[in-house]
Amino acid sequence: MNPEEYLNRLIERREHGEVQIPVINDEIAASLAAAEVLTQLQEIDVPPAFASHLELHIRARARHLALQNGTTIPIARPRSPAVPQRFPLRRVWIAVGTAAVLMLVCLGGLTASAQSLPGDILYGLKQAEYQFTLTLASDPQDRVSVQIDQLRSTLVDLNTIVNNGRDDDAIRLALNIVAAKTNGAQAAVAALPAGSEREVAQRNLDSVLAEEKQALRHLLDHVDWPIQLALTLQLGALGDPVPTVTHVMVRTQSNGTLLITLTGTHFAPHVELVIDGQPGGTVSQSTSEQLLAVISSSAWSPGAKALGVHNPDGTAAQMVLDGDDHEQQGGDNKSNGTPTPGDDNKSKNSTPTPGSNGTPTPGDD
Amino acid sequence: MSNALYHWEAATDKRESVSTTTFAQVIRQARRHDEEALVALYQRALPVIYRYALARLGRPDLVEDVVSEVFLVMVESIGELRTEQEAGFYAWLLQIALGKISRALRHMTRSERRSIPLPGTYATDHYPVVELMATDLMSNPVALHEWRETLEEVGMALDSLSTEQQVIVIGRFLAGQKIEDLAQVLGKQPGAVRVLQFRALNALAKHLGLARGSQRKGKGDRA
Numbered sequence: 282m283n284p285e286e287y288l289n290r291l292i293e294r295r296e297h298g299e300v301q302i303p304v305i306n307d308e309i310a311a312s313l314a315a316a317e318v319l320t321q322l323q324e325i326d327v328p329p330a331f332a333s334h335l336e337l338h339i340r341a342r343a344r345h346l347a348l349q350n351g352t353t354i355p356i357a358r359p360r361s362p363a364v365p366q367r368f369p370l371r372r373v374w375i376a377v378g379t380a381a382v383l384m385l386v387c388l389g390g391l392t393a394s395a396q397s398l399p400g401d402i403l404y405g406l407k408q409a410e411y412q413f414t415l416t417l418a419s420d421p422q423d424r425v426s427v428q429i430d431q432l433r434s435t436l437v438d439l440n441t442i443v444n445n446g447r448d449d450d451a452i453r454l455a456l457n458i459v460a461a462k463t464n465g466a467q468a469a470v471a472a473l474p475a476g477s478e479r480e481v482a483q484r485n486l487d488s489v490l491a492e493e494k495q496a497l498r499h500l501l502d503h504v505d506w507p508i509q510l511a512l513t514l515q516l517g518a519l520g521d522p523v524p525t526v527t528h529v530m531v532r533t534q535s536n537g538t539l540l541i542t543l544t545g546t547h548f549a550p551h552v553e554l555v556i557d558g559q560p561g562g563t564v565s566q567s568t569s570e571q572l573l574a575v576i577s578s579s580a581w582s583p584g585a586k587a588l589g590v591h592n593p594d595g596t597a598a599q600m601v602l603d604g605d606d607h608e609q610q611g612g613d614n615k616s617n618g619t620p621t622p623g624d625d626n627k628s629k630n631s632t633p634t635p636g637s638n639g640t641p642t643p644g645d646d
Numbered sequence: 647m648s649n650a651l652y653h654w655e656a657a658t659d660k661r662e663s664v665s666t667t668t669f670a671q672v673i674r675q676a677r678r679h680d681e682e683a684l685v686a687l688y689q690r691a692l693p694v695i696y697r698y699a700l701a702r703l704g705r706p707d708l709v710e711d712v713v714s715e716v717f718l719v720m721v722e723s724i725g726e727l728r729t730e731q732e733a734g735f736y737a738w739l740l741q742i743a744l745g746k747i748s749r750a751l752r753h754m755t756r757s758e759r760r761s762i763p764l765p766g767t768y769a770t771d772h773y774p775v776v777e778l779m780a781t782d783l784m785s786n787p788v789a790l791h792e793w794r795e796t797l798e799e800v801g802m803a804l805d806s807l808s809t810e811q812q813v814i815v816i817g818r819f820l821a822g823q824k825i826e827d828l829a830q831v832l833g834k835q836p837g838a839v840r841v842l843q844f845r846a847l848n849a850l851a852k853h854l855g856l857a858r859g860s861q862r863k864g865k866g867d868r869a
Binding site (some may be wrong): 284285286289290292307308311312313314316318319320321322323325327328331332335336338339340342344347396415623 | 678679680684685687688692693697698700701702706712714717718721722743793796797800803815816817818819820825837840841843844847848850851852854856857
């Protein structure tokens, strides 16, 4: 037996679980060890978030391609001009031709709208198609399926928009649509009567909501601060633990620096202070509910300020401290916005409100 | 869901082999851009392509880009796939991956190439931690560090093999294909594939310092 065949036999025997294998020489032993190293690569796990994110893309692309294939219009064979035509027959042909052209235009429009994204002119047509499909689904079970499919589709649109580098308005619009579809899907499942069908629907919904969370978390790394805030709020709406800011206090210290205290929830270790969308100040202490940071008073300009937190995972929250607050609570800082030493010059207690910082506004289907 | 996909799913969940007929049916459905068939192929091949790309590139962020590109090409070009055999499918996908990986390697400087982070650490400020292993190694930093080095060396060793040799060893040891099936898709006799496998493993053993008298290749040896 030649060494190549012998080595292959040994590999096969090892694959069948034999541990003690007689090896004839060092070269074979070394090759067998190399095969073993390659086999060990199978211990590497694919990150589940990446796998499901890519699957979403593949599904969307497959659907798109299937749609393109499904709407291919057969080319009509041209008629011979030599064939004599009688007038009534000609009118019929004209009518048929016109109908065919109209159909082509409609199909072309539908195909183009299927590829459109929030912010595109044809996206309205796509939404109308969504609505039409929903209206046709009279059975509650069908309605759930349609809602879940549409939610998946809007998630892909959102992802595509971010990957294509579209502007924040388009991303925000896409996120609003995702939020609306999420609510629609949740409502459709809730409307089902209790029973096995509802349980199955709930499992499907849970699965798509998990995909949504993964997709949103993945996008956090690829978007600007305002969109990070909006994504965080949607994650919060899905029940993920995300940061919130409920109270802000700015106090001037004896050394002239400003001490900023942000109170809220779910501040992660290494949380950053963000002032007007930019990292600022030096965080001196942080817990899951409070952040203390110091900033030079010269870095504090007058006017409204948005103070926020940015967790290492990209989730974020902020509270806007407007000019009125300065005037109301820190009379001396009216002219330049600099707080008076020793006083809680700027303090605000509130719950972030949807819309103020890019919150998706759930719409209605 | 079609019958073929039903059987497929049960087998794929357990990473078992699927019958030739089932695989051929799934490929035929995928050529028609059937969503479930394409996803089934993706789920089947993802671990193989991901592991191969990680061994070659080392950087999880780059690997994700490359793997995404490979599978999007798969979806777009599945109609061009002539074979209906699993080994042929892997060979085709690996060829796509090879092209994408080569392009990614050309765009990387040497210093950027290897930075697989340890769990709980950041290799650089830019590359996120990816928990690559689901085994006991995760709780053993020393063993994990050694494994990381081995992975790096495997990547460089694979780089030294010809495309055909890479298709054979990856098809054989990561995708679990038989020599006979690989021979059929490569248009060779099984004996010839065994010879190529032998030479590839020999070369790998030398690069990995497993062969007697061989010198372990330095990490910077590869351009």
